[in-house]
Amino acid sequence: MKLNINLEKKLGSFSLQVKTSVSGERIGIFGASGSGKSTLVHLIAGLMQPDAGELYLDDTCLYSRRKGINLTPEQRRIAIVFQQAMLFPHLGVKANLLYGYKRCKPQHRKIDPEALIEILNLRHLLLRGVSNLSGGEKQRVALGRAVLANPRLLIMDEPLSALDDSLRYQIIPYLRSVSEEFGIPYLFISHSITEMQLMTDQVLVIENGNLSGVSTPDELARTNMSQNPKGYLNLLRLTDPVMLEGLFHYPWGTGTLIVSYGKEEGESLFELSSRDIILFKKNPEAISARNLIECRVAEIFDSGGRKGVVLEAGNQKLVAEIVRTAAEELEISPGATVFAAVKATSFRRLG
Amino acid sequence: MNLSPQDITAIGLSMKIAISATLLSLPFGFATAWIMVFRNFRGKLLLEVLVNLPLTLPPVVIGYFLLLLFGRHGWGGAALRAAGVEFIFTWKAAVVASATVGFPLLVRSIRLGMESIDRQLLQASRSLGATWYDTLATVVLPLSFRGMIAGSSLMFARSLGEFGATIIVAGNIPGLTQTIPLAIYDYASSPTGTSMALALCAVSVTLSIVILLLHEVIGRKLENGRGA
């Protein structure tokens, strides 16, 4: 999927100006509230009219002031998953799901509704009305509805913001798998870096109505490390732990990670803040923290006034965060060996 | 309490005219409410004033304007006569009088209902491939039902009580345009008609109560139906 964006829009005292060209299947749009990311997305979908510029999706012109082209939303085939699901209250689940499907021209119908219903686990909801569904169920139906419209591009506008944490990370696998299974590229809008890391390969960063950069989720996390109260959040997928003395021992890299709040069976996603990793120049030998990992410093980067230290242990990576003076004192440099200490309680299970 | 055959006719006529006025106004009321809620254009304020005007004008004034417009010498009347259509002093004029007088009530109720429709639902509909008129029919219309029912009940009730405009433009013609209010007026002009007038008044009150009850019941059914 290729998007050529060159759009301008003025709304009162707020002014949006974005000019960029991106290619990819999973693209994120990141920004704080009021930064203009919602406006940008409305412009792309045709729900708002730009003041000037051009917009191309895969070489199809969606908008060009110069040429006098402005496709209506229904002509653009860009489906949206909203923050608040926005299911039609007067229709049941099945009717909602098929709303876009019915309006899709037969030659464009690539997706099998039955397959989608299975993947999204909606079979048992089909005959129900929509007002008594839980938040997660609503978003799954909303996602199914958008996908069944067989769009060229799926826009997900903060689809997880209204859900609580446990639910959020349950839905993410659905979002990704549906897109991958049916080959639908998406634009994922969020103000959460973690969500970006899990959902996107590239991120457009919007600030005050302007594109301040295009980067990867990892770079984004690094740049925001010092501002983010949780620093850089390391995301770890750990599976099949062994229970010992009430603690979860997960295989990781060449060794084990010991986690206090894990899950006995299956795969879990954990986040570990860069600020919860303490570095030792020498092996401290006796330490209360249950995790003591010998690592090699792969890279050091600057972020605000801090230093981010990229540690390698076997084939795994962790990012730790220390102040500049600490880096100097410990003489930390790429190639050096350090010991990273992490408490078992520092791992937060996301889902 | 006794009702003469003429009274029964008046009751039947009142119902027929009220139902016709409501059905006639519904499409226009819906369209007007839609324009006022979802469209912006220059002169919108003027439209709002025009639509609300019948609420503030004395009904006789409305009747008189209709008479000027559709009477012998009005340009509307000339056109109708050319088409062979009788209008003034027929039940059709009574329908138009009731429709005009009740129109602001209808539009107001539908507007309220429409304003509570989340705009993002319409955006969702468009992004799923529906044209603006498809969205209008499959999303706006169903979600406006409650407002339409509320507005219809109000309009129906108002029509049953319509007097001023009706007597001017449709006249007091038993069997043709003499509705319940006009029949009561006829009785009231005569000192011997009190008991007959009261009988019709009782009918009028009963009808109003029935309509209001129906309005509540239907309104609740719609709410519950949505919740399932």
Place this chain on the structure above:
Amino acid sequence: MKNAQKSMQRIIVALFAFMMTALPAMAGQLNISAAASLKESINEMTEKYAATHPGTTFAKNFGASGALAGQIENGAPADLFISASTEWMDYLGKKNLIDAAGQKNFAYNLLVFAGTTSKTVKGMNDLTRLDKIAIGSPKSVPAGEYAMEAMKKSGLDQKLTGKLVMGKDVRECLTYAEMGEVEGSFVYRTDALQAKKAKILFTVPADLYSRVTYPMALTTTGAKNDDAKAFFTWLQGGEAKNILKKYGFELK
């Protein structure tokens, strides 16, 4: 303080004086309720009378005789009542609201059918070919009652349902005819003579309806009023009769 008191005194004196001058005027005011068809003639009569009797002023109330009777019954001020049918006079008589003993017949009239239609209308039977006909509401307008009587006697009342536009008094019927809103109306001959556009199409045969009689009487309040009694007498005199003749009323 003294100035304020003086102003107050002046105002009170002025009000009192005003009331004193107003009272005599009220004392000489006569309230007349008369059938709508008598409007022009009564207006001319009261003008003539007032010119020669400067202490008397008139408040005139014209309308359908039935409606007027209802008003008087409900306490509307009236010294003199002139009805277009005996029915409404008898109605008040039964309620002891009029001086029945002094009741006299004021005038008589003829019922006609007048209109602007171009269709041929020569008699009662031609009415079925018309689209709309105005009559006074028979419940309260004598002209309508007479018309209904004539229609029933001609066997036409069923055939004309849906064509009859009810007017609140005979003048409204005339207006409907003048404006062309109806093809014709049942009015009195005297009303038709006032018409500008409507023409008398036919006179209703006398055997089809009771004679149009205008009884007049003083109300019980009026009977106590000397000015009212004086006017009542004048109305039976020659000057009044000349005015009635002028407008086309019959006197016997």
